[in-house]
Amino acid sequence: MPATSDDGPEMAWRLHPGKLSVIGAVTKRLVPYLVEATVVPLVLFYVFLITFGLTPAFLAAAAWSYSAVVRRLVRRRPIPALLVLSCLGITMRTALYLCSGNSFVYFVQPILRTALTAIVLGASVLIGRPLIARFASDFCPLTPEVQVRPGIAGLFRRLTYLWAGVNLVAAAVSLTLLLTVPTAVFVGTTTLAAWALTCTGVVLTVADAVRTARSEGLATAIGPNGTLRAYSVAA
Numbered sequence: 001m002p003a004t005s006d007d008g009p010e011m012a013w014r015l016h017p018g019k020l021s022v023i024g025a026v027t028k029r030l031v032p033y034l035v036e037a038t039v040v041p042l043v044l045f046y047v048f049l050i051t052f053g054l055t056p057a058f059l060a061a062a063a064w065s066y067s068a069v070v071r072r073l074v075r076r077r078p079i080p081a082l083l084v085l086s087c088l089g090i091t092m093r094t095a096l097y098l099c100s101g102n103s104f105v106y107f108v109q110p111i112l113r114t115a116l117t118a119i120v121l122g123a124s125v126l127i128g129r130p131l132i133a134r135f136a137s138d139f140c141p142l143t144p145e146v147q148v149r150p151g152i153a154g155l156f157r158r159l160t161y162l163w164a165g166v167n168l169v170a171a172a173v174s175l176t177l178l179l180t181v182p183t184a185v186f187v188g189t190t191t192l193a194a195w196a197l198t199c200t201g202v203v204l205t206v207a208d209a210v211r212t213a214r215s216e217g218l219a220t221a222i223g224p225n226g227t228l229r230a231y232s233v234a235a
Contacts, residue, residue: 034198036068037086042191049184054103062094081135089113107178107186115171121164130160146218155212159205166201170194 041061048057065087072079089110097106124131133147133156146152174190181189 034082034195037065037080037083038191038194040064041086041090042187045187055098058094058097058106062090065090085117103183104178107183108175111171111174111178114167114174118164118167118171121160121167125157125160130156132156132160132163146216149216151212151216155209158208162204162208163201166197170197173197 041064044060044064045057048060068083069087093106093109121131173193177186177190
């Protein structure tokens with residue numbers, strides 16, 4: 001590992017952290033993305049729903065997603081894949097709702113998108129381009145040399161299947177709730193269920209990633225700002 005980096009001197013990095021520390025670092029990176037892409041739009045939706053009604057609630061949630069992307073573009077900061085997916089999803093849902101005037105259409109869209117995401121993830125493995133390799137760069141950047149290692153490629157395949165399963169279960173749970181509980185209850189419970197499934201997926205992901213990294217002769221390090229990196233022990 002180099003003596004210095006964009007994040008500071010090597011002595012500021014925690015070398016060889018345990019699984020709990022890695023989970024903490026991933027969580028530290030993931031939670032701001034989730035808050036920005038899901039929690040804030042959800043809170044805005046509830047506030048506007050209670051105060052102004054259904055249509056303003058949809059528009060407020062969409063406006064937040066757009067503003068989050070614009071802020072990052074203006075500041076020339078990278079846009080997380082999670083935020084991109086959220087923005088695209090809420091755009092399609094709001095447009096379809098405004099065209100149909102049916103709230104069921106709005107809420108069923110993310111369920112269909114989640115199911116489609118599961119299918120796309122599974123298909124990406126079958127064509128040899130597992131999508132988790134793209135999302136991994138948001139949390140733990142890897143050099144091209146490391147990414148093409150057979151063990152790492154196998155990890156990306158396993159994790160892509162894992163998250164395909166997470167999305168499929170989330171879609172099934174959300175559809176069941178949509179068909180059985182009132183709208184106000186559905187919005188909160190489906191979000192909690194999604195978070196629980198996401199947290200489970202994160203724990204399983206980190207456990208498999210750390211085990212694979214060790215078997216590949218790689219080590220992990222956590223930077224002073226929570227940045228997670230993998231590097232060759234021999235480097």
